[in-house]
Amino acid sequence: MPPEIKAWDQNKVWDQKSMGWIKTIGLPCVLLVLLGLGSCRQESRGANRLAEDTAAAQQVDPNLTFNNITLEQPDEKGQTLWKVRAKQAVYTPDKQLAKVQSPSGELYQDGKPAYKIQAKEGEIRQDGNRIFLRGDVVATDVESGAVMRGNELEWRPKQDLMIVRGNLRGTHPKLILSANEGRVQRRQQRVELSGNIFAETRDEPKLKLQGEKMVWLMQQDRLVSDRPVQAQRIANNTQVTDQANGDTAEVLIGSRVATLRKNARVLTVDPPLLVTGNSLIWNLKRQTIEADQPVTVVHQQEQTTLTADRARMDLEPRVARFTGNVRAIGQRNDSDLASDTLVWTIPTQQLVAEGNVVYNQADPPATVRGPRAVGRLQNRTVVVSGGRVVTEIVPPNP
Template sequence: MNLSKKTILFPQVNLWLGKGFILFLLIHISACQSSNPVTEKDLEQPTKEELDSRLTLNNATLEQADAKGQTLWKIQVNKANYSKDKKVAQLEKVKGNLYQDGKVVLYVSANKGTIEDNGKKIFLRENITATDPRNGIVIRGDEVEWRPEDNILMIRNNLKGIHTKLQATAKEGRYHTKQERLELVGDILATVKEPPLQIKTNYLSWDVKNQFISGDQPINIVRFKDKTITDQLSAKKVIVSLKDGVATLQNEVQYKSFDPPIQIATNEISWNYKARLIGANTPVEIFQYKDKITVTGNRAHVDLNNKMTILSEGVQSINQSSPSKLYSNQLIWNMATQMVEASGNVIYEQAKPKMNFTGEKAVGIIKDNSLILNGNNNDRVVTEIYPEEKK
């Protein structure tokens, strides 16, 4: 039996097959009988099971409501083939809306679909698109399952999320419509558009509404400028504000900049990836790998674009090429000129010739072991020179 251009309140399709409809069918048959002899078989009434097994809807609108009468979903299909028990329907050319609290939360379309469990689950397949009109995210995948009672859209195989701020692919994921949050799982590749960032990890939670992404799995981030890599990062936990352009990375943070040529190791940093500013309030080590200069401190502020670094609290600078050490309470480091300005309880140690200096301030170029030390008004610079031992 084919029905066209009908609105069906799923799963109550069996209402179409009540006694009134069968009676109408018998009257129609009687009125239109031909002059040929009527046999007993012609007058047999079709059973309900026979009609049910052939129920097909063409160009139909299907919808489901909750106990309060609020619409859960409403879809248009070119064709819907129902099972005998009306609990399952196979759909072709699906297009419609998914609702939450009476409001549309997703526009969906697909080539094929299935309604199961009396409308409690909807599966979509082939050429799937789901768009949230509230925030503009577009979700695609090979298979999608909508669970209206849980307000969850399950995406399986080749998940792709597209937004003006971010694009991401993953093996699978879940979209929580109440929170407007997309969970991505497995082989994730996410791309921030401005400035270009490439993120690789195995788990991300994307708060689309508030423009945040976060993850607690090992993560690698690459920053680009005109298709050239400027920075590389790794950590085990991340929170990114896409709105502000600031990322917080935690646990075994490794940062590499190509210009200036430095590496940063710490346990937590705040990274303004637009301005290339780094802040660290935990013990940090900065290694200038071109000249082999290592600087450590308990706090650091790094301006990579202007090539300036300020370290404080227990600062130590080590020149590995020409062994020397500089200790201070604070260090201002111009990474372009290698000029340093150390202040507060300054101690300078040099290997060849072996000598120590103490003072309140030191200015110079540490890679050349060329420093000028000054004392304050009350203290003089103290110099200790150690003569070489005779062999």
């Protein structure tokens, strides 16, 4: 169904005698045009309403210009698809396209306003299936209050698709973002972002994300990406503390939990740890890092490396727990310890290992086995105990 055009033009009126348009000043003209071939009705103070004359209207120049115009488009059920007001509209000779200046209005879904829009200029096709807006585009989601700004906007109502291109900036009660392009499917609550993406949560602690492709599943409160993503923890609104990245990522926005997979790594400032693996779950609110696959943790200052099948690091009390094929290596003193489980108190560097413990040191050479061990690798003071045997290894005096 073609768009219905309601226009008010104070510069032209239809002259019934000459069957043409004439210029006038101060005499309002109300036009109702369908498919560019409708009828024109002139009303003025003290004048009778002119009868609609379809045959005369067909002689109108196809290059029609309307000022202060309102365009509406219904769907097959008669529900409004969109309503656009413009300062001026100019139709092309084939009547297939209307170019509008300073457009503003509403985009509808199921007969209800979905977005409020505005721009510097735009184009509206006769079939009503597409609207193009350009220049300082603003689209506001009526329900959520989310706002998207950009250089261009394309609305495809039948596909439930709004595309914002060029210098996209978006604000939402939970998220601030920017990208080269955003494709919004409102019914699915899905936003596909591409190109130079920056996304930042609003609530503390803030999580900032960078990447080239992300999908925002709004109803699920998730951001997902099958491309490399970099994540940063922001303190005091500006200070970058911990950082992370992975070849793929999934982020729960509300709880600020980032799951990084494939070549994942998290670098923390306090304590100074580098955590690497193929599956890391970083919880910014609880200050934890969990690994459900083999993981490596390096304390760079103490030159200590720990590996295990699984691990959990509590960064606030600074305690790490490792499970399965655990190995702790002290590079300074060439010592290492293997066990089934291990608890590492990071500030004191104390290790508590249990299950099939094997401790090795190079100087003096020694190997001790037992069910349990407590000590520190840095000064090679490790006590291995269990059953009736207790072995203490103390480095010789210098």
